[in-house]
Amino acid sequence: MHVVATAGHVDHGKSTLVRALTGSDPDRLAEERERGLSIELGYCWTDLPDVGDVAFVDVPGHQRFVSTALAGVGPVPVALFVVAADDPWMPQAAEHLAALDALGVGHGVLVVTRSDLADPAPALARAREELSRTTLRDVPALAVSGRTGAGLADLRAVLTEVLGRVPAPDPTADVRLWVDRRFTVHGTGTVVTGTLPAGTVRVGDTLSCDGVEVRVRGLESLGHPVDAVPGVARVALDLGGRAPEAITRGSVLVTPGAFEPVTVVDVGLTGGGSARLPERPVLHVGAALTTVRARPLADGFARLTLEHPLPLRIDDRAILRDPGSRAIWGVRVLDPAPPDLGRRGAARARAATLTAYDASTGAQLAARGLVRRSLLRRLGVRDEPLPEGAVEAGDWLVSPRSAAELRSRLRDAVERLATPLQPGVPEAALAHELGLPDVGLVTALVRPPLRVEAGRVLGDSPSSLPATLAPAVAALREDLAPAPFAAPAAGRLAELGLDPRAVAALHRSGHLLRVADGVVLLPGADEEAVQLLGTLPQPFTTSEARQALGTSRRVALPLLAHLDRTGRTLRLPDDRRQLRGR
CATH class of the missing domain: 1.10.10.10 (Winged helix-like DNA-binding domain superfamily/Winged helix DNA-binding domain)
Known part of the structure; x- marks a missing residue:
């Protein structure tokens, strides 16, 4: 399956276009049909030759519903960017484009609608100019009319070609499903929907939401019950009648133990124009939004403190938005578990470190010194061979540099703490002396001339007897x-x-x-x-x-x-x- 999100200004024909492509109405609320504008996220689907099922997430274009729009766009890798031939370039189109650029969406189609009402060339030229400065600069473009059907066949062909180039996600990846709707079905219980970007969800799976486990009792995709669905896909999960009330739009269901809930992240920033980063912007990630406290580190880098923990990983993309100025910054998560900033000048030094940030195992180990392998995995660090000189003890990893420093301190501690009648030092005492979280690390760090005997670390020379004995x-x-x-x-x-x-x-x-x-x-x-x-x-x-x-x-x-x-x-x-x- 492929999932495509619409984007563009209100009343520029997004829902009409989706209706023409799928034969279904994405406006499911009576108020939406009465007012002629989308208020909530809408979902329709169709089948395209050569690529199969395609689900469309139709987002509202009105400024008052921008948070809802971003919840629909967030997890989706492909966009239909829609502008109207009979309308000028509008602010909400610019805001949606900034959001897609911030999220790094590079696959899509530029569609000029209402080509039966006005010459589409001026609107197409202006939109092309605006897209040329974003990640959508190279997308194909064409004009259509949702009312007459003109250009729809060409749009289906172009969309088929675009979707064929989208990389397939890993079906074995950890599940992270951002919930964008929750409702109750009589006789079933709580149902949540969302866009699954990768991994596979199966009936009977156990997922976790804020540390509380829930069971997938039923699964539906594109209106049909299924036993399993790999990403990318639109899915509806039946969580039964006892699902926690806290699960709502913005909640996230994850593979238990696979993600680290974080509240402080160091990020790289793009965009924002001439606007100054506010102290309390809103972070949009997936279908979630939360107010954050932003601390600039240097140009292009900031530390974000979240009001609520979120399961973020290295290289996640998100949006920072100032509700007042409507400025948007693209966010790339660089470090979801950063060190404290204490001494004077630490922020600028930290920004210098982030400039060359590397998500490889060796680089992450070098940056952290001592860390659990399982934590690195939860943070999204690639699982690679350890660098030469690194030390492994159970789940703990020590960087080559830290291992050398710890070995020097270990030798000093053994010489200082050992006595003639107490040869060597217990490993537990040395772990405490060196501030190590696990005694097994002491064993792993011992190298000749030190040795371990019966739980004690001994030096290379026997101790002389006290004069009294x-x-x-x-x-x-x-x-x-x-x-x-x-x-x-x-x-x-x-x-x-x-x-x-x-x-x-x-x-x-x-x-x-x-x-x-x-x-x-x-x-x-x-x-x-x-x-x-x-x-x-x-x-x-x-x-x-x-x-x-x-x-x-x-x-x-x-x-x-x-x-x-x-x-x-x-x-x-x-x-x-x-x-x-x-």
């Missing part, structure tokens, strides 16, 4: 030299000043091996035990092990349990043991 450890080495498995009794440990806390610290630092409370050996004693036990017939009993080690049951039992825990021996059901792999 060095004599005690030396004395233990003397005691155990002739009999490495004759662990000293509790009295001897107390005599040396080695209380349980000191023993635990010496064990963590690798200066002693504590196999159980009160059972202390020298580092490497467990490996020596494995060598001796390997000389025994396998499997062996506890008594055989005790004799081979030349020690008592007080030491042999916890030492064998230690070897079991560390995976070097296997305890059998009959309480015998054997070395792993034997």
Whole structure:
């Protein structure tokens, strides 16, 4: 399907033209038919050879209904720009053209209507001149008469050619449907309509509106029930009888979790003429409008603070409008999650950054330093390979520059916080020290000479013993030299000043091996035990092990349990043991 929006001044024949093309009346309200002008958005459709179904969104041309017109034009990629042969160039035509230019609409047809009432050449020439300064500068143009039918066949042919050049949207894209109508159908419930620009909506889908999930209970397109509709398409969604009352024109239904609701955005601006950007303009995006607070950053750039969060992405197009002067600015979203502006001169520096703004993964990562991959996706950043030197930990990404800075700070923190009796530093403590949101980032940042052991980050050199404990450890080495498995009794440990806390610290630092409370050996004693036990017939009993080690049951039992825990021996059901792999 293709969707085309009309544009132009009031009473220039937009609805008549749509009626002639489709055979249907887009003015659905009695008041519209009585007054002869469109008040609400109208929808009709037809079939064109070679391109298939074409839906028309007929927008009101009266100045009082400009917000309604922009709600219809916003999500539509193709325009029929209509001027009348028997009328001069009018202000509302200029405003609609400025809006289409601001939205970057480049596909369409310039149509001069009422060619049966006046020579269309002057109107065509003036319109051509006005369009030449906009994104519609290269669109084809022709004259028609909706009353006599003159030129309609040529218009259908030209429109077919134009629509054939429109790029097809991605049917797998995330859904973002701007609601332009809401009404209630007896026996069905709430129905909303809108133009689906991309993605696919299916019956049974769950969509989200302001964080509240709704289910698509039924789906209709061009007056027919369907199971699924890919964009671009006009769709009507049956949301059942329990749809939130807050869903109305300007609401947006999105794929849950796929978009980030934002309230502050940095944007690039075009147009506006000589008008000054007001402090409180109105932002039109999709079918939504909201008042914003605009802070100019520099020529062509501004920061917008929205009254209500909207699911905006990088490169979204929108319109800023001053209701007083009727000036219009084109908006291109550059950063939907910008940094705070604090220090003096930050606004101008920010504008300089935005001048070369890049939506690639590498550029976004460089600009943000540390960011979640899922956030980048919700903001519309292209999913690309990470640049060399970037760090990934779960959902978190670190830019190469930030990773280098963090590694330097990490080395400094380990050297500063580690103690002789506390080798290394817990990863959680280092995450807090570096201000990192996830402990996994510490692990990902560790590079030699640092290493991670048992949840602690250690340096490359062993810590020396404190002077108060060095004599005690030396004395233990003397005691155990002739009999490495004759662990000293509790009295001897107390005599040396080695209380349980000191023993635990010496064990963590690798200066002693504590196999159980009160059972202390020298580092490497467990490996020596494995060598001796390997000389025994396998499997062996506890008594055989005790004799081979030349020690008592007080030491042999916890030492064998230690070897079991560390995976070097296997305890059998009959309480015998054997070395792993034997």
